[in-house]
Amino acid sequence: MTGIKPAEKGVCRSKEYYDTIPEGETLLSIRNLRVVFKTDQKETVAIEDFSLDVKKGELVAIVGPSGCGKTTILRSIAGLQEPTAGTISIGGTVCHKPGPDRGMVFQDFALFPWRSVRRNVEFGLELSGMPKAERFDKVERYLKIVGLE
Numbered sequence: 188m189t190g191i192k193p194a195e196k197g198v199c200r201s202k203e204y205y206d207t208i209p210e211g212e213t214l215l216s217i218r219n220l221r222v223v224f225k226t227d228q229k230e231t232v233a234i235e236d237f238s239l240d241v242k243k244g245e246l247v248a249i250v251g252p253s254g255c256g257k258t259t260i261l262r263s264i265a266g267l268q269e270p271t272a273g274t275i276s277i278g279g280t281v282c283h284k285p286g287p288d289r290g291m292v293f294q295d296f297a298l299f300p301w302r303s304v305r306r307n308v309e310f311g312l313e314l315s316g317m318p319k320a321e322r323f324d325k326v327e328r329y330l331k332i333v334g335l336e
């Protein structure tokens with residue numbers, strides 16, 4: 188595909204910055220998150236007053252019944268859902284936009300069917316502006332790890 192723009196700069200902190208944060212220090216901080224979906228017919232309060240701190244190196248699972256807002260929280264952290272109120276800070280910076288410092292595995296089908304496996308895997312790297320040869324090596328490495336080469 189042509190015309191792909193490099194990822195917007197300044198949305199997230201660099202890997203070098205994250206490396207300076209010690210293990211056990213708060214990396215992700217959600218404060219009083221509220222997300223409301225509005226349609227012509229109704230208003231759905233998906234998230235109400237949700238706060239959470241996640242430390243560097245910590246593994247967190249969010250568990251709850253269907254429709255309680257798990258995906259909405261993850262989409263908000265990924266910057267794919269603008270909070271109605273509240274803040275999401277990553278590395279001490281309020282960040283409500285997507286950035287290459289966060290990844291999300293979607294619940295639903297999220298591949299480009301017109302692209303090959305290789306070209307689907309390299310899509311994010313392409314967006315970041317990585318040169319073709321470097322992309323090729325990286326994609327090759329990860330496809331081999333999962334046996335898809």
Ligand SMILES: Nc1ncnc2c1ncn2[C@@H]1O[C@H](COP(=O)(O)OP(=O)(O)OP(=O)(O)O)[C@@H](O)[C@H]1O
Nearest residue numbers: 224231232233251252253254255256257258259260
């Ligand atoms: N784009 C949207 N427009 C309107 N309502 C939405 C939208 N996305 C989610 N909702 C509503 O927000 C609430 C939370 O949905 P969400 O998908 O975050 O729940 P979930 O916990 O991930 O559910 P599941 O376990 O089924 O995946 C639900 O009531 C859902 O119907």
Ligand SMILES: [Mg+2]
Nearest residue numbers: 257258259294
């Ligand atoms: Mg979900």
